[in-house]
Amino acid sequence: xxxxxxxxxxxxxxDAITAQCFVRFEEAFGTRGFAWDVQAQIMSLxxxxxxxxxxxxxxxxxxxxxxxxAEGACKLVAWAALDRAQVLSFHFAGDLVSVxxxxxxxxxxxxxxxxxxxxxxxxxFLQAVNEESxxxxxxxRRTDAALAECRNDxxxxxxxxxxxxxxxxxxxxxxxxxxxxxxxxLIELPMSRGDIAxxxxxxxxxVSRQFGELRDAGLIxxxxxxxxxxxxxxxxxxxxxxxxxxx
Amino acid sequence: xxxxxxxxxxxxxxDAITAQCFVRFEEAFGTRGFAWDVQAQIMSLxxxxxxxxxxxxxxxxxxxxxxxxAEGACKLVAWAALDRAQVLSFHFAGDLVSVxxxxxxxxxxxxxxxxxxxxxxxxxFLQAVNEESxxxxxxxRRTDAALAECRNDxxxxxxxxxxxxxxxxxxxxxxxxxxxxxxxxLIELPMSRGDIAxxxxxxxxxVSRQFGELRDAGLIxxxxxxxxxxxxxxxxxxxxxxxxxxx
DNA sequence: GACGTTCATTGACATAGGTCAACTACAACT
DNA sequence: AGTTGTAGTTGACCTATGTCAATGAACGTC
Numbered sequence: 411x412x413x414x415x416x417x418x419x420x421x422x423x424x425d426a427i428t429a430q431c432f433v434r435f436e437e438a439f440g441t442r443g444f445a446w447d448v449q450a451q452i453m454s455l456x457x458x459x460x461x462x463x464x465x466x467x468x469x470x471x472x473x474x475x476x477x478x479x480a481e482g483a484c485k486l487v488a489w490a491a492l493d494r495a496q497v498l499s500f501h502f503a504g505d506l507v508s509v510x511x512x513x514x515x516x517x518x519x520x521x522x523x524x525x526x527x528x529x530x531x532x533x534x535f536l537q538a539v540n541e542e543s544x545x546x547x548x549x550x551r552r553t554d555a556a557l558a559e560c561r562n563d564x565x566x567x568x569x570x571x572x573x574x575x576x577x578x579x580x581x582x583x584x585x586x587x588x589x590x591x592x593x594x595x596l597i598e599l600p601m602s603r604g605d606i607a608x609x610x611x612x613x614x615x616x617v618s619r620q621f622g623e624l625r626d627a628g629l630i631x632x633x634x635x636x637x638x639x640x641x642x643x644x645x646x647x648x649x650x651x652x653x654x655x656x657x
Numbered sequence: 658x659x660x661x662x663x664x665x666x667x668x669x670x671x672d673a674i675t676a677q678c679f680v681r682f683e684e685a686f687g688t689r690g691f692a693w694d695v696q697a698q699i700m701s702l703x704x705x706x707x708x709x710x711x712x713x714x715x716x717x718x719x720x721x722x723x724x725x726x727a728e729g730a731c732k733l734v735a736w737a738a739l740d741r742a743q744v745l746s747f748h749f750a751g752d753l754v755s756v757x758x759x760x761x762x763x764x765x766x767x768x769x770x771x772x773x774x775x776x777x778x779x780x781x782f783l784q785a786v787n788e789e790s791x792x793x794x795x796x797x798r799r800t801d802a803a804l805a806e807c808r809n810d811x812x813x814x815x816x817x818x819x820x821x822x823x824x825x826x827x828x829x830x831x832x833x834x835x836x837x838x839x840x841x842x843l844i845e846l847p848m849s850r851g852d853i854a855x856x857x858x859x860x861x862x863x864v865s866r867q868f869g870e871l872r873d874a875g876l877i878x879x880x881x882x883x884x885x886x887x888x889x890x891x892x893x894x895x896x897x898x899x900x901x902x903x904x
Numbered sequence: 905g906a907c908g909t910t911c912a913t914t915g916a917c918a919t920a921g922g923t924c925a926a927c928t929a930c931a932a933c934t
Numbered sequence: 935a936g937t938t939g940t941a942g943t944t945g946a947c948c949t950a951t952g953t954c955a956a957t958g959a960a961c962g963t964c
Contacts (some may be wrong), residue, residue, distance in 0.1 A: 475899050488808060490816040491899045508801060514809045514900050536794060546793040548784060553800045554755060560807040561735060561745050562761045567814035568858030569737040572951070603912060611815030613952055618913055635911065636958060652738045653761050819921065852940060863921055865943055882930065882941065 431458035431480040431528040434511055438478070438504055444542055444569055445625065451538040458528045467519040469529040472511055476532045479505045482525025483587075483600040487608070488515040497609035500601060502586060508532065522600040567611045574651035575610040576620040580630065581650055595640040602635075624649070663775040678705035678727040678775040685725070685751055687767040691789055705775045714766040719758055723779045726752045729772025730834075730847040734855070735762040744856035746806065747848060749833060753799050755779065769847040806895035814858045821898035822857040827877065828897055831887055842887040849882075871896070 413548050432453065434570060436442050441449060457469050458480075467477055479501050486507055496515075499655045500522070501507050519527075541546045568576050579629045580597070588595040597607075624630045631639040631644050640646055647653075666803040670705050679700065685691050688696060704716050705727075714724055714731060718746045726748050733754055743762075747769070748754050748806055766774075786792045813822050827844070846853075854864045871877045876893050878886040894900075 434846055440949080459685075488812045490812045494816040495817045496812040498811055508804070513805060515812055536797075540794065541790050543788050543790055543793060546790060546797060547787065548798045550783075550793060553797060556758055556762060557755070557800060557804045557807060558810065560804060564745055564807060564811055564814060565735045565737045565743040565762055567811060568743045569741040574781055586764060608815075614912075615914085616951060619951095622913075860922060861942080862923080862944085868922090869943075 416512045420477040427526055429458050431526055434480040435478050435528055455530050455534055456528050460526050461521045462524050463521055465521050467527045470531045474511050474532040476535055477507045477509055478528040483522040485518050485605055487518045487652040489637050495608045497605055570651055572612055573620050579648050580649035581647055597638040599636045623657050663899050674707050674773055675705040681727040682725050682775055689713050702777050703782055708768045710768055712768050714774045717778045721758050721779040722756050723777040723782055724754045724756055724766055725775040727773040729771055730769040731766050732769055732852055733854055734765045744852055746822045817861055817898055819863050820867050824893050825897035828894055844885040846883045856866045
């Protein structure tokens with residue numbers, strides 16, 4: 411049995427965004443080799459859309475969803491109250507984010523920059539890939555990584571000073587979206603100071619003051635609202651506090 | 658092909674603790690129906706031990722491990738520094754905990770009460786169950802639940818007051834290990850005030866003061882070091898702060 | 905390229921929670 | 935039951951961070 415290319419099978423209803431999202435999804439999860447009917451089910455379950463800055467990526471309102479971020483940058487937010495937001499994580503192209511529909515708090519995946527997302531209803535998605543062990547293993551691997559990340563963040567939230575939190579976030583962003591040159595790293599932050607504050611359990615003012623201190627100390631330079639040049643990554647890492655085992 | 662009972666096959670080297678741990682593990686994950694060789698691999702990978710209060714459950718020192726808690730109570734701890742511990746979660750019988758060996762911080766799973774644990778080296782465990790979709794799905798389900806829990810805790814750490822954190826923890830413990838009677842709940846806390854403080858990102862003194870306030874307000878009564886009687890669950894939940902969607 | 909809006913910075917002040925230091929009560933052991 | 939060590943409580947004080955308010959810098963818009 412030959413395996414037709416699901417994306418170029420000439421079905422006219424598949425728009426450019428849907429096509430691109432699925433191509434990236436296939437690349438990330440290696441679904442090409444899957445049984446034809448499983449691939450078809452995955453395609454029928456996934457809804458691809460483009461969302462603008464500030465828009466919510468919630469597609470399935472009453473169901474937990476699994477969102478693949480094909481392009482752009484998003485923040486996952488939970489609200490302790492209307493005026494008390496907690497940003498749980500920032501996400502970039504290639505990330506898979508599980509967004510709960512009804513949990514202890516209200517959740518939302520919000521675009522920081524125009525983004526292309528592919529959303530699946532979690533339960534039905536899992537049913538569809540039930541027998542595809544390879545995907546299940548990859549799913550578990552990613553969820554486990556997200557859990558590890560969340561735990562590390564918890565240490566930050568519970569036991570680190572404002573400066574350590576800000577320095578750690580900058581180093582994380584340097585690693586994820588930074589452009590290295592010489593001994594410097596250039597970062598174009600897609601999120602606002604408010605988003606950073608909400609992710610670190612601080613206020614905008616405190617975040618701003620810490621940026622100021624790091625700038626005064628000569629560790630970073632800021633350009634415009636979103637530009638950050640890390641002049642001394644070593645020293646910045648130092649200020650992020652002890653990280654290694656038993657440090 | 659008949660499927661011999663792996664636990665009563667009369668192999669003399671299996672001690673009582675190992676037997677009990679595996680029985681509980683089988684019950685929790687339904688591994689009974691698995692292929693004989695997979696079951697054998699699982700059994701050969703799992704190390705069952707009994708640990709006393711304060712002892713670490715770390716078995717595989719250089720590998721991430723998956724620990725099934727068959728009996729007792731444990732805390733998962735990460736150290737930001739030697740004197741800055743963050744308790745990430747409390748665990749009870751039936752829980753599966755993934756403990757990283759080398760991460761951003763040093764991790765440890767420490768017994769709060771004498772416990773029976775069954776440890777697996779994560780990587781080899783996953784290889785062994787590679788084709789058992791049912792277990793992979795369950796593994797993913799549990800990891801996803803742990804992630805959801807961790808995220809909820811993050812909201813607490815980042816955006817809640819000391820009183821809200823303490824009240825929330827008490828309600829959580831009421832739900833997990835509380836004994837309900839009339840409109841009251843009796844809790845026997847297995848963890849110390851220090852553990853609670855480390856889990857909530859507070860100090861022992863602050864936790865103690867919050868217990869005092871809740872006691873003075875008539876919401877709880879304390880008996881001895883570990884006994885807590887929740888007199889007014891409704892009011893206590895209130896003090897845990899807004900939880901529902903968009904509250 | 906001036907205008908206005910939004911976002912970021914800076915300063916003055918307030919406070920929740922941390923720190924340090926007694927004191928008290930529980931529980932384990934003789 | 936008395937003794938002793940550990941854990942918990944309470945009080946006085948301190949500080950990191952929050953709050954409120956004003957100013958200033960980016961960026962989008964006409």
